Amino acid sequence: MTELLKDILGQPAQFKKALAYHQGNQYSEIKKASDAIGKASQVLIIGIGASYTAGISIMHALKKHEVFCSLIDASELENMEIFPPNSIAMILSRSGKSIEIVKSADICKRHKIPTIAITNDTQSPLAQNVDIVVSAAVKFDHAVSISTYSSLILVGGLITTFKEYGKHMADIIQRLIGACDYIEKYQLEWQKRIELSIMKQEALPVFFLGRSESYASARAGRLLWAEVAKSQSSCFATGNFRHGPQEMLSKKCKIVIWLSDHYSLNNDIKLISDMIRVGTDVSVITSQKQIGPDVDTYIVPAVPEEFQAAFNCTPVQMMAEALSRKLGVDCDSFVFCNFIVTSEAGIQ
Incomplete structure (x- = not known):
């Protein structure tokens, strides 16, 4: 059995772990992020790679709840010339160490935009440089993002629904x-x-x-x-x-x-x-x-x-x-891409 298949088969257990984590701390991280979004006029969802893809689902969920939002590729954020007033940024990253993600938090701080991170590493450079940290609360996958991808959607969904369904979160x-x-x-x-x-x-x-x-x-x-x-x-x-x-x-x-x-x-x-x-x-x-x-x-x-x-x-x-x-290819190894991309040049 490949390590990837083990991660896929273990995904439901990782979801239960994440749900138990947030239920166990009385949704304190979820509530803090939800309250901050409620005070903003627009949410800038920022991600790259699998995290950007997870952002598509979170953007749909926020719009369903009448929250105006935009999805931005982290590698393009520094090319933005205008940042809407009273915005808040939701930065998605499994590791919190990818170079473009780390720079995104710096850019938001420079433009005085409050920041929320959903990440699996609450001690990462990203987590240390944002206003609110929400843990994805799953273990790291062997290589390709499986639970570390889908848990961003799971936690993003909890944040999105908390304001409306907070009293019914147990259900x-x-x-x-x-x-x-x-x-x-x-x-x-x-x-x-x-x-x-x-x-x-x-x-x-x-x-x-x-x-x-x-x-x-x-x-x-x-x-x-x-x-x-x-x-x-x-x-x-x-x-x-x-x-x-x-x-x-x-x-x-x-x-x-x-x-x-x-x-x-x-x-x-x-x-x-x-x-x-x-x-x-x-x-x-x-x-x-x-x-x-x-x-x-x-x-x-x-x-x-x-x-x-x-x-x-x-x-x-x-x-x-x-x-x-x-x-006949190895799904458990990257050939050209590092597990965490820490440089903006070349293919590795």
């Missing part, structure tokens, strides 16, 4: 723990199915499609294909895919699509039907019932949409790991 926590139990129950079955499916596949162009809360998962799929399988892929918002990129559809194309519980469900089911009709290999990840008897469907637990992307990325994590073994 939300229990629902999330139930979702962890569900993943633990079905993940070995998914892994066996994926193993058989991947080993039968040819080397195909792969497209990841997601909408709203699941667009982050589509972006995560593309990143996993690069980091884990060392292979090419593309990702699109599902609606955007229909404006040109669908010309790539053929029998030599693989689509992984997430269905949203809340947005354009029937339209996307029709899209799936049409893609299968033209011979495309389609896998569907959804919390809805089985889409059809002949559709490769992975049913994930239904949770509030602020948390959905933390749970519905598990099947594609397994797909990337299985593909790496088929292609």
Whole structure:
């Protein structure tokens, strides 16, 4: 078993650990971050790599709760000339040591912007240089971000929902723990199915499609294909895919699509039907019932949409790991990228 697969299978337990941590300290870190956001006119979400991808889900969650926000790649922050007044920055980083992330905290301080960090290392340079630190409270993954990616979404969801649901957080926590139990129950079955499916596949162009809360998962799929399988892929918002990129559809194309519980469900089911009709290999990840008897469907637990992307990325994590073994590449090691990028020059 690869170290990556161990991290994937251990993800539900890490989620429970994070939830227990925040429940145990009476959500003190969560409340402090939530209160600070409530006083700001805009939230600048800052991340890079997997953390930037997690920011897509957090941005969707904040907007759902009527918080104006922007998502900024940390490597582009220093090129911003205008910082909106009364803003607050939410900086996402598993290590808190990446060079662009450390510089982001400095830039925000220089512009007198209050800062919140969601990070796994509460003693990191980032954590030491922000106003509020919220722990992701999971152990570090072996290499590729698994729990350290999805826990940012989990904790970001807690911060986003706290103001509205603070008195009912115990109920939300229990629902999330139930979702962890569900993943633990079905993940070995998914892994066996994926193993058989991947080993039968040819080397195909792969497209990841997601909408709203699941667009982050589509972006995560593309990143996993690069980091884990060392292979090419593309990702699109599902609606955007229909404006040109669908010309790539053929029998030599693989689509992984997430269905949203809340947005354009029937339209996307029709899209799936049409893609299968033209011979495309389609896998569907959804919390809805089985889409059809002949559709490769992975049913994930239904949770509030602020948390959905933390749970519905598990099947594609397994797909990337299985593909790496088929292609004979080492998913447990980086070839050109350091575990923590501390320089802005070169490929290592």
